[in-house]
Amino acid sequence: MQYKSQAVAKPYFIAAIGLFVGQILFGLILGLQYVIGDFMFPEIPFNVARMVHTNLLIVWLLFGFMGAAYYLVPEEAERELVSPGLALLMFWVFLVAGALTILGYLLVPYSGLAELTRNELLPTMGREFLEQPTITKLGIVVVALAFVFNIGLTILKGRKTVVSLVLLIGLVGLAVFFLFSFYNPDNLVKDKYYWWWVVHLWVEGVWELILGSILAFVLIKTTGVDREVIEKWLYVIIAMTLITGIIGTGHHFYWIGAPEYWQWWGSIFSALEPIPFFMMTVFAFNMVNRRRRNHPNKAAILWALGTAVMAFLGAGVWGFLHTLSPVNYYTHGTQITAAHGHMAFYGAYVMIVLTMISYAMPMLRGREAANSNRSQVLEMWSFWLMTVSIVFITLFLTGAGILQVYLQRFSADPLPFMVVQDKIALFYWMREVAGLVFLIGLLTYVASFFVGSREPEATVAVAEKA
Amino acid sequence: MNTTEPTRQLIRPCTLVYAVLMLLTLVTWGIGRAGLSGLGVSLLVLAFAMLKGQLIGDWFMGLRGVRGIWRWVVVIWLLIPGGLISLAFILSYRG
Amino acid sequence: MMSNNMETSAAAPVGVQPATRPAYPPGDLAIWIFILAELLVFAVFFAAYAFTRMNHVELFNEYQATLNRDAALINTLALLTSSYFVMRGVVAAREGNNALCARWIWAAVAMGVVFVVVKSTEYAHHLGAGVSLSTNDFYMFYLSLTFFHFMHVILGMVILAAVAVKARSGGYSVEDHTGVETGASYWHMVDLLWLILFPLVYVMR
Known part of the structure; x- marks a missing residue:
């Protein structure tokens, strides 16, 4: 660690991992509810479990992005953060707001949460992924503004590199497009239209810039x-991302x-x-x-390469599968979408955050460059467990999706939705098993932070023997 | 990357290429103005366009002096839309 | 592998004549990767036009007749001329003549201005007649294709202008003029695309 203020990244990373565990637990509950409909009902109904699963994902990824930015920017700008104190303050604001929101989802009926938070003053609730009460959304804006201010000023006052500028554009874009979550028109078409300006332009636009710059940073270092x-590669990649991704928003506008x-x-x-x-x-x-x-942190390099491969498969290939309008006519909103969602989020965004954590955490915990060999071996096990199980989750959901499309929409006499859900239950069971393996992988990952911390740091020679 | 051939010598052939490009463009425009249509005419016009594209690639972009796959990159590209457009026009005249 | 060149795209040493021709095209390889991607986008768009036309031949023929072919001719000639000017600019830069290079590149930009003005009057005419993307399939393709290309012309002009400004301030040399070739390659691509677009949309029927 070259700059003291990089240390603020640590709580962000820890919170990210903690929330990640929560997300997966709710994912398992949710997966079981696909086959045992009243599992945990009425305490945690399906819609709530789903909301918590997706919201936790977004929140922990944001924690991860912020942590990554706080670690990356001082090193790129070659100066301390403008205000480490503000970064820490915002960490607690975001964590408390996030926790209260999740508790609100779990403890109060959603309509009650809307009343409690005076949603009627500025109605923004009730839309997928943007379920947060308006007050939470305002909190997110405050946190994002303080964050962009802190990061932006550090970059502007220090050395400006392509990596940090691309990151800044991505982060500013993230903040700007979130503002569309406050626009909630009565016209349902417009509502959906601008809803995608948040959802799509995040994950297929500005987030990709964040992904690209973090990947570039880790590759430069390792x-x-x-x-x-x-940097030249980064330029070409982000130019293509923006050209295809921005107008590509149109693939959500087919049927609305x-x-x-x-x-x-x-x-x-x-x-x-x-x-x-x-x-x-x-x-x-x-x-x-x-x-x-040869960098001694083999695990970080494995994560970086994994990101590149899995992002291409999940976002690229599985996205292409159902992106053409004549295909999407049949596949829209089926398990094909879920398959794509799981592998794309894991491959692109989960893995890039874990790449950054893997690279930065050893230094944040006082190591020179890398964890001990034992810790790295365990971390690489967790990489394979999680990655292979997400591949299987994706394949099972794809199987479910193909069958669903055929039985429900394509065959000569289409069957009703719930009848089809029964027929594809086997795939849901297999997905749940793969999900359990994913949880084991995640717990292995957490364990890797506590294993071998007293052992000496891995060196290049040792790491290569392993 | 710097080219290796003496650059002065490029000007004369490129000027000739430019004249050919202008001429083919006028012919294409003339075909349109005369209201000519039909599969043969369409494919001829398309062939002119592909020839023009190939001249641009070879001489103006300088691919003529490159070896390997990059030498053919514009030609290969021209064949993709050119082939598909031809196919669509042939099918539309058949059907 | 392509990255080999991305590291050293600035230069084969001058005065050393390699026995073989270069393996990479003039300009920065990054721009060529970008050009390939752009060409692919347009190829898909051109094919989509042709196959949609196949199912609506009469509609396409009818509305093609409402386009201004003379304006398209002027624009084609303008782009070809600008490409020629750019080529002259590259030759000047290779000889280390920055001032001459800047003049040729500015002349090419001026041709770009001609294109933009003519195309804008065409758009004004169509929009004035109440045509929009939703009018019919032909106009949807005509407007989408030409406007997407139009944006590329503008981007190309910005790139060329940046090259010209740098050349004017003596920024290139016999040893290092990759920047000129990079901008030139992009501009030639803009020209190349129009060369297919013009007959396809304006003439073939």
Whole structure:
């Protein structure tokens, strides 16, 4: 760790991992409810479990992004953070607001939560992923503003690199597009239309910039390849991301009542969205193959390469599967979407945050560059457990989705939704088993922080023998 | 990357290429103005366009002096939309 | 692998004549990756136009007749001329003549201005006639394709202007003029796309 203020990243990372565990527990409850409908009812109904599962994901990823930014920016800007105190304060504000919101979901009926938080003053609740009470949303805006201010000023006052500028654009975009969550028009078409400006332009737009810059940072640090080479790749990748991703929003506008040209615009541009992800894969492997030195943190490099591959598969390939309008006509809102969602979020965003944690945490905990060999071996086990099980979750959901599309929408006599759900139950059971393996992987990951911490740090030679 | 051939010598052939490009454009425009249509005419116009694209790639973009796959990148690209457009026009005249 | 060049795209040493021709095109390889992606987008768009037309031949033929072919001719000639100017600019830069390079590149930008003005009057005419993306499939494609290309012309002009400004201040040399070639390659691509777009949308029927 070169700068003292980088230490503020640590609580963010710890909170992120904690919430990650929560997200997976609710995922398992939710997965079981697909096959045992009244499991934990009425304490945790399906809709609440789903809301907690998705909201926890977003919140912990945001914690991860913020932690990553607080760690990355001082090193790139070559100066301390403008205000480490503000960063810590915002950590507690965000954590408390997040915890209260989740408790609200769990303890009060959703409509009661809306009344309690005076939603009627500025109604923003009730939309998928944006379920948070208005007061929480305002809190998120405050946290985001303070965060962007802190990061932005540090960058502007220090050395400006492509990596940090791309990160800043991504973070500003993240904050700006979140503002559309306050726009809640009566017209249902417009409502959905602008809802995607938050959801899509986050995950297929500005978040990809954050992903790209974090990946570039970790690769610069671990491979020793020239910064100029990595920056050039970053430029090309983000340019393609923005060209395909922004107009690609159209793939959400097929069936909501938006004009017909979106069928074409959405299909053509989003069909090309895998390209930047493919470039990212080629990029990561190239840089690692051309490394100038062997970094002792093997686990971090494994995560970085894993991100590049899984983001391409999950976001790129599984996204392409159902992005063309004639295909989406049949697959819209089926388990195909769920399959894509799981692998894309894991491959792109979960893994990039874990990459950054894997790289930064040893230093934050006082190591020179890497954890002990034993800790790394355990962490790499967790990598494989989680990654392989998410592949299986995706495959099972894809199987469920294909069957669902056929039985419910494509066959000569389509069956009703619930009848089909019964017929694909086997896939849901297998998904649940894969989910359990994922939890084991996650617990292994957590354990890797407590194992071998008294043992000496891994060195290049030792790490290579392993 | 710097080219290795003496650059002065590029100007004369490129000027000739420019004249050919202008001429083919006028012919294409003339075909449109004369109201000519039909599969043969359409494919001819398309062939002119692909020839023009290939001249741009070879001479203006300088791919003529490159070896390997990059030498053919524009030609290969032209064949993709060119082939698909031809196919669509052939099918529409059949059907 | 492509990255080999991304590291050293600035230069084969001058005066050393490699026995073989270069393996990579002029300009920064990054721009070529970008050009490939752009070409792919347009290829898909062109094919979509042709196959949609296949199912609506009469509609497409009818509304194609409402387009201004003369304006398209002027624009094609303008882009071809600008590409020629850019080529002259590259030659000047390779010889280390920054002032001449800047003049040629500015001339190319001026041709770009011609294109933008002519295309804008076409758009004004159509929009004035109440045409929109939702009018019919032909206009949807006409407006989408040409406008997407139009944005590329503007981006290309910005890139060329940046090159010209740098050349004017003596920023290139016989040893290092990758920047000129990079901008030139992008501009030629803009021209190349229009060369397919013009016959496809305005002439073929």
